[in-house]
Amino acid sequence: MNTLKFKTNINCGGCLSKVTPFLNEEKNIKKWDVNLESDDRILTVETSDLTEEEVKKTVQKAGFKAEAV
Template sequence: MDTLKFKTNINCSGCLSKVTPFLNEEKDIKKWKVNLESENRVLTVETSNLNAEEVKKTVQKAGFNAEVI
């Protein structure tokens, strides 16, 4: 299992509700969370099959940016 971290522009609970369906529908994401308290709004993803670029594309489908950190 890999843990990937991304700096995002997911700023609030409204943004979080928009990205949630996209991340939940990705069957290869086992667990994820966004730290809204962090200055970088860090998204942490646990996956065994996806690479960083694939997670980034999933976040972009929801209209948000994700940059690997």
């Protein structure tokens, strides 16, 4: 299992509700979380199969940006 971390522009609960269906639908994401308390809004993703680029594309489908940290 790999843990990937991304700086995002997911800023609030409303943003979180928009990105949730996209991350939940990705079968290869075992667990994910966005730390809204962090200034960088860190998205943490646990996956065994996805690359950083694939996670970034999933977040972009929801209309948000993700940059690997």
